[in-house]
Amino acid sequence: MNICVFCASSQTIDNKHLDLAAEVGTELAARGHTLVSGGAxxxxxxxxxxxxxxAGGRTVGVIPQVLVDIEVADTDSDELVITADMRERKGVMDARSDxxxxxxxGIGTLEELFEIWTARVLGIHDRPLxxxxxxxxYDPLRELVVGMHAQxxxxxxxxxxxxxxxxxxEAMDHLEARPKPVRPSAEELGEAVG
Incomplete structure (x- = not known):
């Protein structure tokens, strides 16, 4: 599978987050998956x-030209896709991922999460998230969505x-499992968009 990982590019975070990301990369490779990342x-x-x-895994980086220009591009990627802007970057990452x-x-990660989550809820795709x-x-986010549902x-x-x-x-097992499709009715689609 091609697994897209959305994560922080911040350099001011606690090392435990870097260790978690490294553990994810190692496990993806060990399970034979290709990593699709933001290319930084x-x-x-x-x-x-x-x-x-x-760990021997294949990596695909997708990065906009503006970030290449400030020299953060992962030129060691097996494949580095350079896009015109951030919107195109998200589209390419989406299209290349299973x-x-x-x-x-941070907020960039949230933006990516919400776009994929919304598309899943609308039945545009049925890929694991x-x-x-x-x-x-993200516990407060989960509580927020529970509150939104309650209202x-x-x-x-x-x-x-x-x-x-x-x-x-646990995350890898969920990624490898095929989730049940979310297929909203026409009425629900109207409510979701409105």
Whole structure:
């Protein structure tokens, strides 16, 4: 499988996040998967790709030209795709991936998560979407979505579209399992978009 990992490129985070990203890269390679990443060499993004390659895995980096220009591109990737902008980057990462794994990250990671999650809820794709969150960074987000559902802003299948995990093996098992499709009705689609 081609597994897309969304994660932080921040260089100011605790080392435990870098260690987690490295563990993910190592495990992806050990299970024979290809890593699709944001194509940078910094932060968790650099840690996951370096570890995947060190374990014999194949890596595909997708990075916009503006980030190449500031010299953070992962030129050691087996394949480095340079896009015109961030929107094209997300589209290429989406098109090249069979599953999505979200590690702790910032607002860029959240943007990527929400786009893939929304598309899954709308039935645009049925690929696995997994959050790996050992330390509970995304717990408030989960509670927010529970509250949105309680107030009628989301359908119950918003929870079927995503798996929340705490360990690398658990996350990998969810990525490799085929999730049940989320297929909204025409009425539900109107509610989801509206």
């Amino acid at each position: 060499t910094v932060g968790c993004m650099g840690a996951v790709t370096s570890a995947a390659r060190a 599953a999505f794994l979200v590690l702790p990250g 997994v959050i790996l969150d050992p330390w509970g960074l 009628g802003f989301t359908r119950a299948d918003v929870f079927d579209a995503i798996s929340w995990t705490r360990s690398v093996p």
